[in-house]
Amino acid sequence: MVRAVVRRSAITVPPALVPLFNQPPLVGEEKREDYEKLFLAIVATIKPSDTVVWLLARDFADLTWEIAREKRLKTQLIKLTEFDVVSKLVSPITPTFLPPDMSIGMGKKLAKQWAGDPKARQSVINKLADKGYDASDISTLAMNRAAPEIEVIDRRIGTYELRRIAAMKAIEQYSEASARRLAAASTDVIEGEFTEAVE
Amino acid sequence: MKTSERKVISNRKNAQKSTGPRSELGRLRSRRNALRHGLAIAIGSDPSFSEDIESLATTLASGRAGQIVQEFARQVAEAHLDLVRIRQLRAERLVAVVGNPDVKLEDYSELNNNLAQLERYESRAFSRRKRALLALSKQ
Numbered sequence: 196m197v198r199a200v201v202r203r204s205a206i207t208v209p210p211a212l213v214p215l216f217n218q219p220p221l222v223g224e225e226k227r228e229d230y231e232k233l234f235l236a237i238v239a240t241i242k243p244s245d246t247v248v249w250l251l252a253r254d255f256a257d258l259t260w261e262i263a264r265e266k267r268l269k270t271q272l273i274k275l276t277e278f279d280v281v282s283k284l285v286s287p288i289t290p291t292f293l294p295p296d297m298s299i300g301m302g303k304k305l306a307k308q309w310a311g312d313p314k315a316r317q318s319v320i321n322k323l324a325d326k327g328y329d330a331s332d333i334s335t336l337a338m339n340r341a342a343p344e345i346e347v348i349d350r351r352i353g354t355y356e357l358r359r360i361a362a363m364k365a366i367e368q369y370s371e372a373s374a375r376r377l378a379a380a381s382t383d384v385i386e387g388e389f390t391e392a393v394e
Numbered sequence: 395m396k397t398s399e400r401k402v403i404s405n406r407k408n409a410q411k412s413t414g415p416r417s418e419l420g421r422l423r424s425r426r427n428a429l430r431h432g433l434a435i436a437i438g439s440d441p442s443f444s445e446d447i448e449s450l451a452t453t454l455a456s457g458r459a460g461q462i463v464q465e466f467a468r469q470v471a472e473a474h475l476d477l478v479r480i481r482q483l484r485a486e487r488l489v490a491v492v493g494n495p496d497v498k499l500e501d502y503s504e505l506n507n508n509l510a511q512l513e514r515y516e517s518r519a520f521s522r523r524k525r526a527l528l529a530l531s532k533q
Contacts, residue, residue, distance in 0.1 A: 209453065211449060211453040214449075247527065276499060
């Protein structure tokens with residue numbers, strides 16, 4: 196596999212762009228270090244020779260980062276929906292004289308065991324099997340329930356991918372060689388398959 | 395495809411007829427649009443960005459002379475900084491959901507609505523930058 200090797204010392208951001216590149220759009224526990232690794236890999240591949248190409252390289256990095264984030268968001272949504280489905284399926288039927296919150300609380304407790312406690316998980320799986328549900332039923336129910344939101348996330352991913360292609364085409368306008376190198380290495384760069392060689 | 399002359403004239407004529415929101419409630423709502431996230435205000439009219447725009451435009455135009463180059467460089471700078479501020483805003487909105495252990499399913503739907511509002515601004519800024527970049531590359 197071809198790997199882009201990033202040498203920090205070989206890359207110098209034009210001084211005028213340093214303040215602009217100072218605040219990557221990170222969220223939650225995303226690490227600046229990881230973002231910079233991605234950006235350096237892209238820059239090492241493109242070798243920008245012009246301010247415009249530097250801006251477009253940053254754009255390419257931002258979009259690649261946001262696509263990866265949206266994919267994680269989708270996974271997080273599916274897991275959360277599965278959790279919700281399991282907690283409802285394993286909720287005991289509450290007698291009418293008790294508040295419904297009691298069964299919801301019990302369902303959530305069991306769903307937590309299903310999601311995070313490998314030992315207790317099997318007993319919850321057995322409970323679900325008793326009610327006629329297996330793992331694929333849970334996935335299907337979760338996907339059906341989250342479908343409208345998943346569709347919106349997928350649309351956003353599609354939009355960002357198109358913009359990333361547009362950024363690559365714009366790079367081509369300024370430097371055909373840079374765009375060729377980026378297209379050749381983009382699988383590595385996009386999937387984060389690069390190594391860093393700090394001198 | 396290039397818009398025909400007839401279509402351009404017709405669009406201009408129709409635009410003259412547009413008076414914006416007419417009801418009191420509609421006017422009140424549209425008056426507050428810019429206050430919601432600030433994106434309805436053109437970045438070039440926002441004094442807090444003027445220094446950054448000037449600095450980036452100067453860098454983009456360096457080595458090339460002419461007022462037209464300056465103008466296109468400024469357009470690229472404005473659109474690019476607009477994209478940067480939209481992405482920052484998006485990141486701020488995503489904080490409510492990404493990596494939040496107490497996130498609820500309803501939060502996703504709210505987030506999607508919030509992000510859809512930003513999308514139209516990003517789409518416009520992206521097109522503006524694309525056009526300006528093309529124009530700049532031809533100088």
